[in-house]
Amino acid sequence: MSALIVIDVQNDFCPGGALAVPEGDQIVPGINALMAEAESVVLTQDWHPADHASFASQHDGQDPYGLIEMPYGPQVLWPDHCVIGSDGSAFHAGLNTNRAEMVIRKGFRRAIDSYSAFFENDHTTPTGLEGYLRTRGITQLMMVGLATDFCVAYSAIDAAKLGFDVTVKLDLCRAIDLNGSLETAKADMLKAGVTLA
Numbered sequence: 001m002s003a004l005i006v007i008d009v010q011n012d013f014c015p016g017g018a019l020a021v022p023e024g025d026q027i028v029p030g031i032n033a034l035m036a037e038a039e040s041v042v043l044t045q046d047w048h049p050a051d052h053a054s055f056a057s058q059h060d061g062q063d064p065y066g067l068i069e070m071p072y073g074p075q076v077l078w079p080d081h082c083v084i085g086s087d088g089s090a091f092h093a094g095l096n097t098n099r100a101e102m103v104i105r106k107g108f109r110r111a112i113d114s115y116s117a118f119f120e121n122d123h124t125t126p127t128g129l130e131g132y133l134r135t136r137g138i139t140q141l142m143m144v145g146l147a148t149d150f151c152v153a154y155s156a157i158d159a160a161k162l163g164f165d166v167t168v169k170l171d172l173c174r175a176i177d178l179n180g181s182l183e184t185a186k187a188d189m190l191k192a193g194v195t196l197a
């Protein structure tokens, strides 16, 4: 069994949003077409409380895109984004969500970020997605969405480490590309055994 995992195609990651990914909206039609053919579809949604610790606004003297040390390791600080229930946290209006059998929300604990759809940024707290996929007999994953170098890459690497057969379809992803993070993410995905297509 296979599943298409659509990562964080939300307003705040699209042009005009709080953490806009260049061309983030351009992948929507292609993702809709892929969903129509997929065996099963899972959507993820970045979902933060307004005082989330990944927001630069929560740290005196810090600007967005800086790096701080958190108890679980280094953390990039972001503009406030995907605040629970806000318009920015909603899926892009053009995304056809009808085929989604599961929506997994992540990053809802104030003190810890969660790029990956499988584990929070401490790399140990599970989101429950692994159990969902395994109990449904799903072993093959196709991943698309935003952003290639953060939530897509972290999700793909965790999935590969968990033993799933993972392909990232790069033409249906877009990157933030912070200080070369896209090239690093691609190399890390390949090293983990992810297929880049």
Ligand code: VGL
Pocket (backbone or CB within 6 Å): 008, 013, 046, 078, 115, 146, 147, 148, 149, 150, 151, 152
């Ligand atoms: C993401 C930064 C912060 C992503 C989420 O979806 O790639 N990036 N939160």
Ligand code: ZN
Pocket (backbone or CB within 6 Å): 046, 047, 048, 054, 081, 082, 107
């Ligand atoms: Zn986030």
